[in-house]
Amino acid sequence: xxxxxxxxxxxxxxxxxxxxxxxxxxxxxxxxxxxxxxxxxxxxxxxxxxxxxxxxxxxxxxxxxxxxxxxxxxxxxxxxxxxxxxxxxxxxxxxxxxxxxxxxxxxxxxxxxxxxxxxxxxxxxxxxxxxxxxxxxxxxxxxxxxxxxxxxxxxxxxxxxxxxxxxxxxxxxxxxxxxxxxxxx
Numbered sequence: 001x002x003x004x005x006x007x008x009x010x011x012x013x014x015x016x017x018x019x020x021x022x023x024x025x026x027x028x029x030x031x032x033x034x035x036x037x038x039x040x041x042x043x044x045x046x047x048x049x050x051x052x053x054x055x056x057x058x059x060x061x062x063x064x065x066x067x068x069x070x071x072x073x074x075x076x077x078x079x080x081x082x083x084x085x086x087x088x089x090x091x092x093x094x095x096x097x098x099x100x101x102x103x104x105x106x107x108x109x110x111x112x113x114x115x116x117x118x119x120x121x122x123x124x125x126x127x128x129x130x131x132x133x134x135x136x137x138x139x140x141x142x143x144x145x146x147x148x149x150x151x152x153x154x155x156x157x158x159x160x161x162x163x164x165x166x167x168x169x170x171x172x173x174x175x176x177x178x179x180x181x182x183x184x185x
Contacts, residue, residue, distance in 0.1 A: 001013065001034060002023055002033060002034050003032065003034050004031045004032050006030075007030050007047070008045060008046055008047060009026075009030070009046065009047040009048070009049055009133070010042055010046055010047070010048050010049065011023065011026055012048070012112060012117065013051070014051055014052060014111050014112065015062070015111075016058045016065060017051040017052055017053040017121075018051055018121075018123040018144070019051050020147035021145055021146055022051055022126065022144070024145060024147055025130065025142075025144050025145075029137065029140055047119060048115060048117045049117060049118070050115060050121070051121040051122070051126075052120055052123065052174070052178045053108070053122070054123070054124060054155070055108070055167055055168075055170075056156070056164070058108070058123075059083075059084070059167055060080075060158050061155070062083075062087075062104075063080055063158075064150035064151065065150040068151065080158055080163070081163070086105075087105050087170065090105035090106075091110065091170060107174050108177075108178065109173035109174050109178075110173070119132065119133055120178065122178070156183070159185050164184070164185045
């Protein structure tokens with residue numbers, strides 16, 4: 001989480017939604033600070049920002065992010081299907097867990113359960129959504145730097161009907177709450 005007292009915002013970072021790029025942008029142009037996951041006093045006037053991503057793409061990104069950095073906790077996960085099974089198991093933990101190794105696997109709606117963001121930035125439309133923030137400076141022409149980007153083919157290449165069904169059921173609230181379309185493969 002980062003925040004700015006000057007611009008009165010809080011950014012809640014959801015893993016694998018472009019959050020590292022958004023954090024860098026907010027810090028550079030709008031004085032974001034506070035890397036630690038701590039509670040800051042939020043009022044009804046605070047701009048509460050969160051980023052989300054198509055759940056299918058987010059799962060593939062998480063898989064390859066861990067694959068490229070070496071899976072430290074679960075080296076027995078050797079393919080995408082095993083990762084999906086592990087992901088579904090981790091989401092059974094309560095939303096208020098403080099175990100980092102658990103909450104990074106939560107659905108986005110569960111991750112943001114206690115937050116109620118006023119502004120959602122979709123990874124697919126980052127630049128356009130950033131421009132909708134009430135404090136956005138129209139003179140800024142700089143696009144976002146891509147930070148911690150995993151390397152892989154298009155997410156759709158990793159899905160078949162069974163995988164699509166698993167992810168859709170796991171992230172059903174994400175599809176509803178953030179208006180993502182279900183892909184029928």
